[in-house]
Amino acid sequence: MSETGADRHVVIIGASLAGTRTAQGLRTHGHTGRITLIGAEDELPYDRPPLSKELLTSDWSDESVAGVRLVTQAELDDLDIDLRLGVAATGLDLDTRTVDLADGTGVAYDVLVIATGAGARPSPWNPPSGVLQLRTLADSRAIAERLALQEPVVVVGGGFIGTEIAAAAIGFGCAVTVVDPVAEPMTRLVGAEIAGALVELHRDNGAVTRFGVGVTDIRGEAGDLTVVLDDGSELRASTAIVGIGSVANTGWLEDSSLTIANGVVTDPYLRAIGTEGVYAIGDVARWPHPGHGTDIRAEHWTNASDQARYVATAITQGVSAPFDSADYVWSDQYAWKVHSVGRRDAAGTSIVVGDLDADGRVAVIHADADGIACGAVTVNWVRALNQVRRLLAAGRPAADIVDELGLRAA
Ligand SMILES: Cc1cc2nc3c(=O)[nH]c(=O)nc-3n(C[C@H](O)[C@H](O)[C@H](O)COP(=O)(O)OP(=O)(O)OC[C@H]3O[C@@H](n4cnc5c(N)ncnc54)[C@H](O)[C@@H]3O)c2cc1C
Known part of the structure; x- marks a missing residue:
């Protein structure tokens, strides 16, 4: 479902999680052509979840900050990835396959990956x-x-x-x-x-x-x-x-003929609608989610990372199946670890297993209208989370999860 050709110039706009992981994934899959990774921030790519968690409360030493980097310059050099920082993309010409940059230059692409994420609302x-x-x-x-x-x-x-x-x-x-x-x-x-x-x-x-x-x-x-x-x-x-909340960073695409509607709209293979050789991934992308039955724009770390891996595969080897998301997100709230996977079905039911007060942990397992597990939220219970992820993949009934956890529903 995609053009392949190891010598094409892949240009990635947005040097954060989705963009960086795409660049690395291309090399892992044997892409030998040029890779240019362009980021508006004047910072080596870094991870965002720690910004509201461990880094925020850290001593802000060089070591703490280095700990949130997604990649080092040496690793980029080894992979022959041309990283251009501190220069924003300002426009896209689909006819000439050129991205305009804020420094007045342009960069031509064979394949373009849009990974410009989102900004705080x-x-x-x-x-x-x-x-x-x-x-x-x-x-x-x-x-x-x-x-x-x-x-x-x-x-x-x-x-x-x-x-x-x-x-x-x-x-x-x-x-x-x-x-x-x-x-x-x-x-x-x-x-x-x-x-x-x-x-x-x-x-x-x-x-x-x-x-x-x-x-x-x-x-x-x-x-x-x-x-x-x-x-x-x-x-x-x-x-x-x-x-x-957040707003997708699509301002630079306004004059292109891409379909923009709360994100860059893509087909199920994460290819931007209305052109060829352009993908959109991560927080900026809005794609038809097979499980939700509608277009969604996810703002989760795992989604951005999984979409990067998918697109790197699509560009180098082609893919036969549409992108499917694990819908996995986590949050740390004081000492509590909150995890959510899959989705809640409005026509289905939810089973509460465990008791936060008594056990210090809980899982809420979501079933669809047929009783098949479609998601869960867990607090302080990684074993339950992993169990759900396995059973979700296998399309098993939600009741099986309760049995396998060996606990009675509350
Ligand atoms: C404080 C915080 C905490 C979070 N915690 C969690 C968590 O606990 N769990 C979880 O699942 N998710 C969490 N997230 C969300 C997660 O970090 C995002 O889903 C992820 O960063 C998305 O990656 P991305 O590469 O798609 O976009 P982004 O990380 O938004 O990166 C996009 C990059 O593109 C650059 N850019 C934008 N416009 C341009 C342009 N025109 N030209 C060039 N570059 C451009 C931006 O400067 C940015 O560097 C958190 C996010 C934040 C902000």
Whole structure:
């Protein structure tokens, strides 16, 4: 299902997880032609999950920062990957097969991989200072510097990233309030069975939650902010961190004739619609997910990594099957390890196994309307997670998982 030819010039735009893993995968699969990896950030490729977790709370030594790099310059040299950093792609001409760059040059491709990811959804509230967002290494460092002051913090957004930052802020010794207009914001991510327990976890650790109320304004400046809520109340903070989702980085493609709709739209083989020799992968791609029966844009590490591997194979060897996602995502919430795999079926059922209070672990197994396992969320229970992944792949009934775990459903 794809053109092959080991001597073609593959240009990859976006030098982060998806882009870097594609470049490495091409060489693993024997691609001998040129590989050019172009990134807007002036940083060797690095991993993002640690930015809200271990790196955020680290000592920020050279060693800590080196630990989040996805690759070294020496490894890139060995693989003969031409990495160009600090230069953004600004346009794409599909007729001449050329990408325009911010430095005024252009780069011609035989095959193009779009891996420009996503950016933090911009904060609607922008006082002169004190409001921060998290997407990059520099953002994480700036947040760590503010948290080290141990002054009051308001986190706007109760999703995974917001709550991970809140947990880090508590660890620094800050007074923390998390605000979200949704009453149980993590329900969308982990389901109602576990979302409530996560809220309790944050409260038990000392975070104040203001859920079900939105922010209408943030005034003042760093060190003296007022966060105004839509119930009329006001919160004082030294720093506000706004984590309200992400937006696909597609601005540079606006004048191309690619189909852009909340991401670069692709076919089931991750090939951009409306042209040839162009793939889109990772957080920027929106593709028809076979399990969901609709187009989705995933914002998960494993998806970006798996899509990179798939496209590297497609370019070098061709692929016969459409891309299928494991739908695997994780989050660290204080000492809890939360994992989600597969999906929840609105027409199906869920079985709760274990008890967080009694056992310190729980699994919620999702079945489709026919009782076949289609997903699960686990907390502190890696064995259950692995079991589910195996049974999901085998298309087994959800009840089998409960039996195999040797536990009675709660
Ligand atoms: C703080 C944080 C914590 C996370 N934690 C988890 C987690 O626990 N579990 C999980 O599953 N996922 C997590 N994620 C999500 C995961 O990191 C992403 O899914 C993954 O980074 C996507 O990789 P990507 O390469 O597609 O895009 P990105 O990582 O967004 O990289 C895209 C790159 O392209 C560059 N770029 C953008 N536009 C241009 C342009 N025009 N020209 C050139 N370069 C450009 C960007 O600068 C960036 O370097 C987290 C994300 C963040 C931000």
